[in-house]
Amino acid sequence: MVDAARHPKIDVRTYTQVERVEGFVGNFKVQLREKARYVIADRCNGCGDCAKVCPIEVPNRFELDLAPRKAAYVAMSQSVPLLYTIDQEACIHCYKCVEACGALDAIDFSQEDKIVWEDIGAIVVATGFNHFDPSVIPEYGYNQYPNVITAMEMERLNNSAGPTVGNLIRPSDGENPKRLAIINCVGSRDKRFNPWCSNFCCMYAIKNAVLLKQMYPEIELSIYYIDIRTPSKGYEEFYERAREMGIKFIQGRPSLITEDKKSHNLFVHSEDITLGLVTEYEYDMVMLNQAAVPQPDVDSVSSVLNIQQSPGGWFMEYHPKLRPLDTPTDGIFIAGACQGPKDIPASVASGSATASRAGRILHSDEWEIEPIIAQVWEDRCVSADGKKCGICAKACPYNAITVEVGTAAQVTTAKCHGCGGCVAECPHNAITQLHYTDAQILAQIRALLADKPEEKIFAFRCHWCSYGGADMAGTSHFEYSANERGVRVMCSARMDTDFIYEAYRLGAGAVLYSGCHPQDCHYITGQLVGASRAERLQKIFDKMGMSPGRFRIEWISAAEGQKYANVIDEMQQTIDEIGKEKLLAEIESMKPEMEKRARRMYEVPDVTDASDYSDKMKIAMTLEVVDIGK
């Protein structure tokens, strides 16, 4: 901690929050809110005279509310920076602190939050984890029985810097416990709360038991566990050592804790799988080893930094093996337990690893980004003919398009992130997206629907989420109907109405319009553009009398493999239920309308080529091995 504060290249900004992130790899702009401490950082010398005279005491969150602190406070004596903060919610404005500070004059009640912008090349997110609150588990009596404490409370109670100076006492009577039980997997591996293993708690239980045994050799210690997990270096040996010290390990998850009202002693009811018995033992104190859970503000951090979440709310990596610390946004990385429960060695290792990932960028003078950007066909843009339009500029989440009547719309290359929203929104087909042109996507749609289209579930997927969800379905071997056919575009914003009409014109049995959840969008508001278009389409198809379920809108994250598989299977069921005869009749009857609606697209430069090629492709694909002379 102190090393970081003293490092000449590190600028520690505490009591500061990230509010906005704009820009792209190598060129981020980050908005910070430096919260008012009401203490002038340059003047405060950390003497603590202000706290000494402060008459207000509130619970100290750092000490898990086991000890008080003043309204003028530092969290702990080793705080970095050692700089006092005045808690305005608790302060009664008696100004005794101002007086005590005297000539130093470090207290300033007129301070306000400061908003600052920083230019940044790469960002590492290491926002950590939170502890599960066991008071929601009715059978353990936390918050009802004074001598049931959490692991974090234990950390403070046996810590020489803690409120009891390391003397472990029972909250009910201040006595040292003689018999102590530690219960593992509290809120972890429990389908009612969190399905995951919290990774470090087994070792954490053993650590606390070993520490207590060293401090109080007479203490009787029992650890209740489902499995003891010790996969890292030196961990199994540490577990052995604990057993040799006489710590008792009971395999079983306690079903109930009861209390003797008079002594406040506790009875732990649990199966002992090794003995094959149901047991009930008496203890003076019980420690609940809480699960690690995501931070409560995980959703807002996700949306500010555009990071997707795995199930449960952990930040999701781009690829679990190949890019385990990258996010889908180039230049933004994740370290530590915000990604999933990690112990200290693993957190340090991931920190070093992300420093190396970020270093690749930060040691370069230039960085390459994909040229998947929008380009305007100037001769087709109505703005060039003096007409008012500007629809493309409205669809752009990055203000990358300038429209002035009299000239064609202009795309600023450096600002365009390549969602394709403007391309799909332009009513005159005057914009294209490099690498995802209308002709390219059309050629794919036509190839995929060349043979028996009525049997196909045609899925439009965005690169970052629903395509990733389909990958996740496969990686997890969640099987679904093989009649699914899909194309990938960068964002649901690119899913042009014309593509959907074309898929139906070709006779698709059903069409899925899928992308990210709104808060996950890689392009700020691209999904909103896609979603409102999809809803418009739904209304049109309803009006046309399309059978319900033949058009479906779903938002699927890259973590939701099961959802992707389920959606496809449900769509398969829908077309099965409609029945082939009715389906073919419906497709046939709607074909002219679909063709009429898709027609606009055929005017797009090079789409005519696509049609010629698609005809050839269809013949080649649907005939048994025939050489058509290419």
Place this chain on the structure above:
Amino acid sequence: MSESPNPEELRIGVYVCHCGTNIAGVIPPDEVAEWASHLPGVVHAADTLYACADSGQTLIKNDIKKYNLNRVVVSACSVRMHEATFRGAVSEAGLNPFLMEMANIREQCTWAHGHDKEGALKKAKDLTAAAIAKARFLAPLEMITVPVTKRAMVIGGGVAGISTALDLADQGIETILVEKEPTIGGVMAQLNKTFPTMDCSI
């Protein structure tokens, strides 16, 4: 904007990967390759045990020269897995990396349709054909280069964030370490001794 090539000049090479048994355990890659070899614009199609392995990449690179290919389709795994690998391979053989297109016949086909081998084979063929169809309209593109601001930001001052900041700073990179609490240290600072060495946490 680049001109779309004249169809007569199209020379597409198609590579269907076995991925060991990940793909070949469900569908016959050689049948997909043979089928694809008859599609318009395809001048050469082959199956390969591991397209991403050195041998697979060498095959593609040599074929680009041997058959004078101007498009490459790799029918294998997800773009999230190996798009960069194959872009690199074709680039080394002198082809613009954006003239390579992938069909995902592993994650989105054989791994998801192991129960329906016939359906998986049809889908693998369709996905390969769609990639070939897109390849027909691909145009060479150049990467965009952007300048880099040589400053890092680490969000969160717990043990992971502190480690990251120290390692970045030791590399000489100016680093801002942001923490929402009044002190850095995170959960680690609240701990007593830490396992398995029992040293103190701060």
